[in-house]
Amino acid sequence: MKQVFLETFGCQMNVADTDRMELILFHSGYRRTQEKEDADLILVNTCSIREKAEQKTFSLFGGLKPLKTTNPDLILGLTGCMGQQDGEKMLKKMPYLDFVLGPDQVEGIEQAVNRVKESKKPFVWTGFDIEKKYSIPEISGDLPKKPSPSSFVNIIKGCDKFCTFCIVPFTRGREKSREPEELYQEIRHLIDHGAKEIILLGQNVNSYGKRGLKNPIPFHELLYKIAEIPGLERLRFTTSHPNDFTRETIRAYRDLDKLVNHLHLPIQSGNNDILKLMRRDHTVEEYQELIDELKSEVPDISLTTDIIVGFPGETDAQFRDTLKVMERIGYSSSFMFSYSPRPGTPASEFEDSVPLETKSKRLQEIIKLQNRLTQEQVQSYKGKTVEVLIEGGSSKPGYSFKGRNPQYWRVNLKGDEKKFQPGDIVQVNIEKTSGHSLSGLIQ
Numbered sequence: 001m002k003q004v005f006l007e008t009f010g011c012q013m014n015v016a017d018t019d020r021m022e023l024i025l026f027h028s029g030y031r032r033t034q035e036k037e038d039a040d041l042i043l044v045n046t047c048s049i050r051e052k053a054e055q056k057t058f059s060l061f062g063g064l065k066p067l068k069t070t071n072p073d074l075i076l077g078l079t080g081c082m083g084q085q086d087g088e089k090m091l092k093k094m095p096y097l098d099f100v101l102g103p104d105q106v107e108g109i110e111q112a113v114n115r116v117k118e119s120k121k122p123f124v125w126t127g128f129d130i131e132k133k134y135s136i137p138e139i140s141g142d143l144p145k146k147p148s149p150s151s152f153v154n155i156i157k158g159c160d161k162f163c164t165f166c167i168v169p170f171t172r173g174r175e176k177s178r179e180p181e182e183l184y185q186e187i188r189h190l191i192d193h194g195a196k197e198i199i200l201l202g203q204n205v206n207s208y209g210k211r212g213l214k215n216p217i218p219f220h221e222l223l224y225k226i227a228e229i230p231g232l233e234r235l236r237f238t239t240s241h242p243n244d245f246t247r248e249t250i251r252a253y254r255d256l257d258k259l260v261n262h263l264h265l266p267i268q269s270g271n272n273d274i275l276k277l278m279r280r281d282h283t284v285e286e287y288q289e290l291i292d293e294l295k296s297e298v299p300d301i302s303l304t305t306d307i308i309v310g311f312p313g314e315t316d317a318q319f320r321d322t323l324k325v326m327e328r329i330g331y332s333s334s335f336m337f338s339y340s341p342r343p344g345t346p347a348s349e350f351e352d353s354v355p356l357e358t359k360s361k362r363l364q365e366i367i368k369l370q371n372r373l374t375q376e377q378v379q380s381y382k383g384k385t386v387e388v389l390i391e392g393g394s395s396k397p398g399y400s401f402k403g404r405n406p407q408y409w410r411v412n413l414k415g416d417e418k419k420f421q422p423g424d425i426v427q428v429n430i431e432k433t434s435g436h437s438l439s440g441l442i443q
C-alpha cells in the first residue's frame with residue numbers, strides 16, 4: 001500500500017474534509033502515515049481565516065520542498081481555503097506543488113492524484129460544485145481507524161452571511177445542506193462503529209435546510225429526528241449564528257435530554273456600532289435576550305463564544321463594552337482573536353486605525369478576563385459528580401482516560417483500565433481542577 005501524509009489547519013470543517021480525503025484515498029490504496037519522510041503523497045489542507053494561519057502553512061511547505069527535491073515521485077497537493085482563495089498564486093509561489101484543490105473538490109482527490117501520475121503539469125481545481133454533490137464514501141468494515149466516540153458530521157457547507165471581516169463565504173461558497181436521509185444514514189453508520197456522541201458541523205448550522213433540499217426540514221426538527229436514532233447518547237452542534245438561532249431550538253434544548261447543555265454562540269463584539277460594521281445584523285440586547293431565554297429554559301447550560309478585538313475603528317470604550325458583555329454572560333471559555341484584514345473582504349477596505357500594539361494589549365486583556373471567568377466556573381465543580389463520555393487515553397500523568405462532561409469541560413479520569421473503555425459514559429467525582437480542566441475518579 002502507498003502512504004499518504006495529511007496535515008490540517010483551520011476549523012473542524014477542514015478536519016472533517018481531511019477525514020473524508022483519508023477515506024477516499026484508503027479505498028484507492030493509500031494508508032495514512034504520521035511520517036512525512038515515508039509518504040508517497042502529501043496533502044496540506046489549509047485555512048485562510050487569519051494571516052497567522054497562512055503563515056503557518058507557508059512555513060510547513062518550506063520544510064516539504066527538500067523532500068520533493070530528493071524524491072521527485074512524491075506528489076504534493078495543497079487543498080482547502082487558501083487553495084480556493086489563491087490557487088494560481090500558490091502555484092507561482094510554490095512551483096514544486098503538483099496541484100491545488102478548493103474545499104469543494106474534496107471528492108475529486110483520487111482523480112487529482114491520478115492526473116498527476118499521467119501528466120506532470122501542475123493544475124488548480126477550485127470550481128464550486130453547482131449540483132449538490134456531497135457524497136460520503138462508503139464506510140466499510142476494514143477502516144483505517146474506528147470512529148471516535150465523539151464524531152463530527154457535516155450537515156451544511158458554505159456560508160451566506162458575509163460578515164465584513166470574514167473570508168469563509170468566498171472560500172466555501174454558498175450554503176448547501178445535506179439531505180436529512182443521508183445524514184441519518186451516516187450517523188447510524190458511525191454509531192454502529194462505536195460513536196456515542198455526534199457533533200453536527202457547519203459554519204452556520206442554524207441555517208440548515210433553508211433551501212435546496214428535496215425534503216426540507218428546519219434545523220430544530222433535524223435535532224429531534226437525530227435524537228431518536230437508537231444508540232446515540234449525546235448530541236452537540238457548532239457553530240451557531242445568533243440571527244438564525246430560533247425559539248424552537250431553545251425548546252429543543254429543553255425537550256431533548258441527549259442535546260447536551262452547551263452552546264457555542266459567537267458574539268464577536270459587545271458594541272452595537274462595531275456589530276453593525278461587522279454586518280452581524282443583531283444587537284447586543286438581542287443576543288442577551290436569546291441567552292436569557294435559553295438560561296431560563298436550561299439553567300445549567302454553559303456558553304462559549306468567539307470574539308474579535310481591534311476591528312477597524314474600535315475605540316477603547318467600544319472594546320470595554322466587549323469586556324462587560326463577557327462578564328455579564330459568564331462564558332466558560334472563548335476563542336479570542338486579534339482582527340486580521342483578509343484581502344477581498346469589505347472590512348479590509350475600512351481604515352484599520354487600531355495600532356498593532358493596542359490590538360495585542362486588548363487581546364491580552366480579554367484573555368485575562370476569560371481566564372478569571374473560566375477559573376471561577378471550573379472551581380465550582382470541585383467535590384461534584386459529573387457525567388463523562390470517555391473519548392480516549394489521557395496524556396496527564398497518573399490519569400488513565402480523558403473525556404468531556406455535557407457542558408464541554410475537559411475531564412481527566414482515574415479508573416480501572418480493564419473495567420472501562422473509550423465510549424463508556426461514567427460518573428466521576430471531581431477532586432481537582434486546573435486551568436481549563438477537571439480531574440477525578442470514576443465511581
Ligand code: SAH
Pocket residue numbers: 049050165166167168202203204239240241266268306307308337338339340341342
Ligand atoms: N461561522 C462561525 C465562525 C467562523 S470563523 C461564526 O459565524 O461564528 C471562526 C472565528 O474566527 C469567527 O467567529 C471570528 O471570531 C474569527 N475570525 C474570522 N475572520 C477573522 C478575521 N479576519 N480576523 C480575526 N478573526 C477572525
Ligand code: SF4
Pocket residue numbers: 159160161162163166167168169203204241
Ligand atoms: Fe464568517 Fe460570518 Fe459566515 Fe461565520 S457567519 S463563517 S463569521 S461570514
Ligand code: F3S
Pocket residue numbers: 009010011012013014046047048049080081167168171172
Ligand atoms: Fe479556515 Fe476555511 Fe475553516 S478559512 S476556519 S478552514 S472554513
